[in-house]
Amino acid sequence: MKLKGKSKAQIGLLLLPGLLIFCIFTVYPIIRLFWMSFFKWDFGSFLSQKFIGLENYRSVVTDPYFQTSFVNTIVYTLITVPAQMILGLLVAILINSVKKFKIGFRVAYYLPVITSWVIASLVFKYVFNTEGLLNYFLTNVIHVTGSNIRWLDSRWGGMTVAMLLGIWKGIGWNMVVFLAALQAVPQELYESAALDGAGSWQKFRYVTLPGIKGTVLFALVMLTIGGFNVYTSTKLITDGKPGHDTEVVLTWMYYKAFSTGKFGYSAALSFIIAFILGILAILEFRLMQNKEQQ
Amino acid sequence: MEMKKKNGMQALIYVLLILGMVIVILPMLYMVSTSLKPNGALYEYPPQFFPKLHEITLENYKYILSQRKFLGNFLNSIAVSVCTVAISAAVSSALAFCIARFRFPGRRALFAFIILTMIIPGTTMIVPQYELAVKLKTINSIWGLIPFYVAWVIPYSTFMIKGFVEGVPSELDEATYMDGGNVFTVYVHVIIPLTKPGIASISIFNFLTAWEEFPWANTVINDDLKRTLPIAISGFFGQHQFTQWGYVFALSVLSLIPILIVFISCQKFFVQGLTAGSVKG
Numbered sequence: 001m002k003l004k005g006k007s008k009a010q011i012g013l014l015l016l017p018g019l020l021i022f023c024i025f026t027v028y029p030i031i032r033l034f035w036m037s038f039f040k041w042d043f044g045s046f047l048s049q050k051f052i053g054l055e056n057y058r059s060v061v062t063d064p065y066f067q068t069s070f071v072n073t074i075v076y077t078l079i080t081v082p083a084q085m086i087l088g089l090l091v092a093i094l095i096n097s098v099k100k101f102k103i104g105f106r107v108a109y110y111l112p113v114i115t116s117w118v119i120a121s122l123v124f125k126y127v128f129n130t131e132g133l134l135n136y137f138l139t140n141v142i143h144v145t146g147s148n149i150r151w152l153d154s155r156w157g158g159m160t161v162a163m164l165l166g167i168w169k170g171i172g173w174n175m176v177v178f179l180a181a182l183q184a185v186p187q188e189l190y191e192s193a194a195l196d197g198a199g200s201w202q203k204f205r206y207v208t209l210p211g212i213k214g215t216v217l218f219a220l221v222m223l224t225i226g227g228f229n230v231y232t233s234t235k236l237i238t239d240g241k242p243g244h245d246t247e248v249v250l251t252w253m254y255y256k257a258f259s260t261g262k263f264g265y266s267a268a269l270s271f272i273i274a275f276i277l278g279i280l281a282i283l284e285f286r287l288m289q290n291k292e293q294q
Numbered sequence: 295m296e297m298k299k300k301n302g303m304q305a306l307i308y309v310l311l312i313l314g315m316v317i318v319i320l321p322m323l324y325m326v327s328t329s330l331k332p333n334g335a336l337y338e339y340p341p342q343f344f345p346k347l348h349e350i351t352l353e354n355y356k357y358i359l360s361q362r363k364f365l366g367n368f369l370n371s372i373a374v375s376v377c378t379v380a381i382s383a384a385v386s387s388a389l390a391f392c393i394a395r396f397r398f399p400g401r402r403a404l405f406a407f408i409i410l411t412m413i414i415p416g417t418t419m420i421v422p423q424y425e426l427a428v429k430l431k432t433i434n435s436i437w438g439l440i441p442f443y444v445a446w447v448i449p450y451s452t453f454m455i456k457g458f459v460e461g462v463p464s465e466l467d468e469a470t471y472m473d474g475g476n477v478f479t480v481y482v483h484v485i486i487p488l489t490k491p492g493i494a495s496i497s498i499f500n501f502l503t504a505w506e507e508f509p510w511a512n513t514v515i516n517d518d519l520k521r522t523l524p525i526a527i528s529g530f531f532g533q534h535q536f537t538q539w540g541y542v543f544a545l546s547v548l549s550l551i552p553i554l555i556v557f558i559s560c561q562k563f564f565v566q567g568l569t570a571g572s573v574k575g
Binding site: 006007008010011012014015017018019021022024025026027028029030032033036091094095097098099103105107108109110111112114115116117118119120122123124126127131132133136140168171172225228229231232235236250253254257258263266267270271273274277278281 | 304307308310311314315318319321322324325328339340341343381384385386388389391392396398404407408410411412413414415416417418419420421422423424425426441442444445446448449452476477478481502505506508509513524527528531539542543546549550553554557558561
């Protein structure tokens with residue numbers, strides 16, 4: 001529609017509050033982050049920064065602790081994302097095919113999603129403690145391990161607990177999203193597939209999967225971002241211990257900024273993560289679009 | 295024969311669903327059961343999933359409820375979450391309305407930036423945001439949390455509400471303009487009433503985001519009385535030599551209650567909010 005002078009002023013007024021908050025508290029920090037990443041910027045010396053070009057980026061990339069945290073984050077994402085999607089889709093298909101208690105199941109499977117990360121992390125820390133419930137069950141009840149596993153005292157033990165938590169907490173979200181997608185697949189397609197003699201697997205492969213492709217892409221992008229965003233669980237479950245073996249990129253960034261005061265280093269690290277996620281999101285969209293054309 | 299096979303299949307599906315459900319809610323049940331046990335033992339050995347009947351006690355809850363500071367933490371969380379929800383609903387719906395309906399200069403750049411910030415994890419911005427909070431003197435202030443939370447949820451809220459606005463036929467706008475209405479009247483009398491379910495569903499998620507936010511509040515709030523609930527819960531660690539799990543889980547259970555109320559009473563909205571972006575995508 002055509003804008004008259006008066007309407008323009010009104011639109012400006014409507015936009016103003018949101019724009020102000022967004023620009024001051026999100027856009028400005030992003031620009032500031034980029035700026036900081038080129039300076040030697042230490043906590044307590046806000047006034048004396050020295051331009052050092054790409055030095056922060058170099059020290060991030062060559063830092064063995066960063067490399068460990070990066071590998072941990074990649075492994076976390078590569079395992080938790082497909083696991084959540086597959087289990088969430090499976091639960092959605094099962095719920096979609098029963099006649100009674102649909103809502104009851106949906107609420108129960110959704111409970112972990114609305115449980116805060118802080119609470120869920122503490123519950124898992126408690127369950128996986130060396131003297132905790134899970135070890136007791138494994139060792140003394142079903143006897144699959146000879147002695148208690150020290151889950152939280154090793155790199156992959158600690159990461160396993162964080163990943164199990166991530167999967168447990170993510171199934172419900174995937175279930176709801178896929179359930180909606182399944183209900184949007186036209187019923188006639190299943191009927192005509194049945195007429196053509198398709199079995200359950202073929203129906204899933206040739207009707208369901210193509211029908212929910214958009215949702216799979218949506219979930220993939222959102223969950224990849226979520227995987228890189230993991231912070232609270234590893235912070236509270238292991239706090240990076242032993243050593244800094246179970247750090248993920250964000251806990252390591254946080255540690256460098258607020259425990260050692262290296263703001264410039266942390267800014268460069270944050271920017272690297274943001275950049276990688278941007279590239280990944282674009283790649284995931286491309287990948288799905290290519291498949292669509294085939 | 296065919297019928298029998300179908301019934302067998304249905305039974306199997308129920309068994310699978312119930313089995314999965316038990317695994318999913320087991321940790322939650324264990325949390326509740328631990329909160330009902332006496333707080334004496336650090337780690338009981340052998341651990342019991344259910345407390346013995348004669349042991350069940352509300353002493354952990356009594357302790358939590360008798361402490362003034364936890365009531366304060368609870369009220370802080372309520373205040374911060376409610377303000378975040380109200381402000382973000384107002385500003386995001388206004389942004390969404392303008393982006394969906396008018397071609398103003400910078401519109402595409404604004405929308406691109408909104409999408410971009412949805413990709414970047416919020417925690418990566420914590421260093422410059424901390425510096426900003428120092429400059430604005432909002433460190434250690436409950437109210438100082440709100441603008442950061444609002445800014446945090448604006449992109450996703452605007453993106454989702456924009457989808458709902460586009461579902462409103464623009465003929466309705468035109469009719470209102472014909473009747474002498476202006477941009478504000480269209481926003482207040484057409485867009486808001488017709489996108490209410492969308493705004494409601496986004497608001498549930500914004501409430502949850504503010505209610506459970508940990509990294510930022512944990513960074514800027516250091517006063518016991520000014521903490522929000524997640525910080526109070528995690529604060530049981532490091533305070534004493536031993537963690538008092540009974541207290542931790544009693545406070546956790548209490549902090550889950552408002553969330554459960556919000557979700558159960560808004561059941562019908564929340565599925566809509568989750569899926570609006572996904573099915574179309």
